[in-house]
Amino acid sequence: MREKIILHLDMDSFYASVEIRENPALSGLPVIIGADPMEGKGRGVVSTCSYEARSYGIHSGMPISQAYHLCPQAVFLPPIMKKYVRVSESIMQVLRDIGGEIEQVSIDEAYLNLSTDISYENAAEHAAKIKQKIRESEGLTCSVGIAPSRTYAKMASEHHKPDGLTVLPPDQVYGFLSALPVHAIPGIGKKSAQILINAGIILIGDIARIDVQILQEIFGSNAVRLKEIALGTDREGLRISGPRRSISRDHTFQVNIDDATQIMKYLDQMVMSLCQELQERNMYSRTIGIRIRNQNFHTRTKSITMIQPSRDFRILQKTINLLFSDIWTGEPVRLIGVRCSGLVRLNPVQKTLQDYF
Ligand SMILES: [Mg+2]
Incomplete structure (x- = not known):
């Protein structure tokens, strides 16, 4: 059986890099994309930050007020999703041009299955081409990992950032893994890592050596999978x-x-991201729905089935806005959600003779 070859691509500090490319004066500065810090009183979180900002201990998901206290002189910018979605589309196109199955997992991250008919050397050449193409056409860097599974490919791309290319043929996987700390495995968060460390399990190699029953006490049914990784x-x-x-x-x-x-504004961003995914999957949505949860965790939903399946941002945005004004009572909102269902693939319109003239 052929060995699997999975490529994982992750853009480097994506939103921040897009902003810096458009305003080179920001280059070399700590740049933070996220909520308005309001001089340390702002709410909301950091979406992305530049590597310079990371050196202050700032990371995505951190409260913006905390980021402000760590580095008040940073450049704080609001995210402009429309712009990032456009850039993301052209990056995904570079991947599609390579051919093979693609699984986009976020706006700036995707897996590519290169298993058919190529070697690890060929795969590395493909990766170098992808990186070069993205640098030339978008002026952005990314990190790529190539390995025989989804998880290892992600760990490989994480291993060398920014602008990295890490290739892990099957016979090098174990050597690579065994010396890494346990939290390098995707899905092992701070809490699980601490439990492992307390039990004397520091490196992934320690997980490989330890009895699966001990892991089962900590991870339950996930222990077997963890051991396999x-x-x-x-x-x-x-x-x-x-x-x-x-x-x-x-x-x-x-x-x-x-x-x-x-x-x-949040609804718009979600609709935009859904339209992008529909485009990505070459699908259209027949039904679009909204979900609103209030502070008492009471949830209301409403959906509309459209006459014509669509993935047009303006049409879906308008529909969601209608649904929103229909079911929102003005009460404080805890959670909002948008769902596209009844996904269909439309056959391309048959060309008639006239189309050729
Ligand atoms: Mg990224």
Whole structure:
């Protein structure tokens, strides 16, 4: 059987890099994309930050007020999703041009299955070409990992950032893994890592050596999978089995909000991201729905089935805005969500003779 070859691509500090490329004066400065810091009193979080900002201990997901206290002189910018979605589309196109199955996992991250008919050397050449193309056409850097499973490919791309290319043929996987700390495995968060460290399990190599029953006490049914990953024998491919029936996005507010303009801004971003995914999957949505949860965790939903399946941002945005004004009572909102369902692939319109003249 052929060895799997999975490529993982992750853009380097994506939103921040896009802003810096458009304003070179920001280059070399700590740049933070996220909520308005309001001189340390702002709410919301850091979306992305430049590597210079990271050296102050700032990272994505951190409260913006904390980021402000760590580095008040940083350049704080609001995210402009429309712009990032456009850049993302052209990056995904570079991947599609290579051919092979693609699994986009976020706006700046995707897996590519290169397993058919190529060697690890060929795969590395492809990766170098992808990186060069993205640098030339978008002026951005990315990090790429190539390995025999989804998990190892992600760990490989993480290993060397920014602008890295890490190739892990099957016979090098175990050597690479065994010396890494346990938290390098995707899905092992701070808490699990601390439990492992307390039990004297510091490196992935320690997980490989330890009895699976001890892992079971900590991780339950996930222990076997974790052991497999640590041993270097995981071979999971892309997660794109069969067409998806629905796709959705949601957002939980840090502080409940009742500002309609603000809520609609988030709805717009979610619709934009869903339209992008529909484009990505070459699908259209027949039904679009909204979900609103209030501070008492009471959830209301409403959806509309359209006459014509669509992935047009303006059409879906307008529909969601209608649904929102229909079910929102003005009460503070804790969570909002948008779902596209009844996904269909439309046959391309048959060309008639006239189209050729
Ligand atoms: Mg990234």
